[in-house]
Amino acid sequence: MGEWKEYRFSDFVCINPTVKLPKENISFVEMKDLNESTRYCMPSQERPLSGGSRFEEGDTLFARITPCLENGKICQVKGLKNGKGFGSTEFYVFRGKKNLSDTDFVYYLSRWEEVRNHAEKNMDGTSGRQRVPKEAFSDLYLSLPEISIQKNIVSILSVLDDKINLLHHQNATLEKMAETIFRQWFIEEAKDDWEEKKLSEIIELVGGGTPKTAIIEYWNGNIKWLSGGDIANNHKTIITNSEKSITQTGLTNSSAKLLPKYATVISARGTVGKYCILAEPMAFSQSNYGILPRYPNCFFFTYLVINHSVNLLQSSVYGSVFDTITTKTFKEHSISIPKDEVIIYKFEERVACFFKKIESNQQQIQILTQLRDTLLPKLMSGEIKVTD
Template sequence: MSKTVSESWRTALIGEICNIAIGGTPSRSVSEYWDSTKSFGHPWVSIRDLRKPRIYETSEYITDSGIENSNVKLVKKGTVLMSFKLSVGRVAYADRDLYTNEAIAAFIPKSKNVIFNQFLYQGLQSWNLLENIDQAVKGITLNKEKINLIEALLPPLPEQQKIATILSSVDDVIEKTHAQIDKLKELKTGMMQELLTKGIGHTEFKDSPVGRIPVEWDALLLDSVARRGSGHTPNKAKQEYWNGGIEWVSLSDSSKLDRLYITNTAKKISKLGVENSSAVIHPSGTVVLSRDAGVGKSAILTKDMAVSQHFMAWVCSKKLDKHFLYYVLQLWKPKFEAIAIGSTIKTIGLPFFKKLQIPIPPLQEQERIAKALSSVDVKIFELEDKHTSIEAIKKALMQDLLTGKVRVNIDNKEAAAA
């Protein structure tokens, strides 16, 4: 494979090779424009729908009347879509005829002899979209004029097809892995609902402050079976309070939560930072829960750590298994999100946790329930790690193949097919 781009590659502006169609939004004040039942209308794509490579179902549907009384445009099946406002650069295929809002651009190649549609899909994930950006009040945004100025690097058509085939095969693995993760998460949700409310093998139930539970279970204040604590943020102006080697769980670690254990943190504080603040070092095995931004996210500490004031922390007594508590908090995450209040940062006040009651099965049953749920989590985490690894491979391949750094070999049969 040659490591240089040959003269057969060329650059072109998107506006030279594609027509760009921008969608619209029917009036929200006219209910006749919207099909809330999704039974007779047409799929209408917004940015929140651009989460999978192919879009078939959408969050909202519009009616024929909504189409007639707005500037939405029909997008044919197979068309490449891209978000260009706020979340710039999310790319997907239309998997059926549909419509889009004004934050989504549809790319229609002017000639099949210039750009291969699947190559366009891959290229939009690699080409420099941000060279002509505007910094909008609420974030990064493009417009149709600037989309037309995006510069595409185009190899000959046979090479486009070969590159797209290679990258699409990786996309297929990513998509299948994602589907496996979704199925396991759905299974876990069902298992939590069943095991944490009905237990294992029970036939008789009773009402309790936490809902219907087996008659053998108790409903107790969490404070009666675990020692509750919180944390603090040392003075950020004092450099000697920071980078001292003590793990410190903060909102910066949000992405590390909800994965059963947290093993390290983005920021660390010093012994002086602990001594000169209200920060507390919690022992390994402590269960922590975010009560502010990212409300309801939880984890179990794998080593002694401090936490910020945005977290609650519980050290379980011998009556409460830490893994069981973690999964109860996971089950109740939607409840925590619902009760959080605040205009800027939603938060749950301390009085709520002082009164919080939880179901308490016999300890052996707690352990069995936690073991069953953690076995599913292990499989989810393995697949998520695989997903991350494959995405890294895809990124590296795109860097090589879409820039011409590494060339693909085209045989005569492939050249003729193109």
């Protein structure tokens, strides 16, 4: 490969670099702040310094625990107060070494399957709580380019990631606009003669199910099947993919239900209150609820009702082991609804354009993500040549 040389990963990348942090409140990053679909993660809060990983702006946070690593929780951190922060002990912090490795290149390197597969194969510990030992990176050898080529590889992949991030931001703005219109129509301008209705009267709840995992014929079909993790990773957007899929036979021979396109799903256990819209008909597990409109075809109105009510739902969870939303939760909370249903149908028409644009953006994100993920290993291995 010419200027490419073989390096031991732990010699090429600075792992858990020393970071001196102030005593004041500092940016804190949790595992939930990392999303496999985005390059960057941002701190969810500020808190006083305690034990944990320490990092600076631009460092890569690499989840070292299962199943977070398998789920692709690897992100570059940004938006830190004073450029420094700390976080979960379950992160390794990766940074480039001066004059040897570019910090942005290190992020893409850590996402390369050669690195991830090596880390996963070297996990130790009990089943379900396995971790990657730091020593594993001393046994990983890779042929890597000089820093000028690294920067050129970053520039190629960054173009795709920047476009993906832009589309994510645009979707967040579109969703916020739809929320604002909902609040204006149904909260700020609510009339005294409107009816107070229980959420259970406005929406229809549908329970989910899981086909028997031991029966091979039930799985890996063409029906996408959502877990709570799928929903959490696509919170407040239109979901296009799932980690697992089932067959029509699996659907028929289980309590799983197939929801139509644009239905809402919400997590009811574990990470409670995460919700999203379906880009196509999908099934889902019993840890979640499907939500259908009682006003025919008013899917986006129904979604925004859930969006508006979710904080109330989260404050009313039940269960001593797992926080849980039950059917009772939806019967205990109300919202004012106009007696004239025409208003609801007009609202649905008003906001539909926002969600159709979000859907279009999600499709673009999917295409760009597939392109990036196809290019990344080819660039990292030198299969696609990049000159300095």
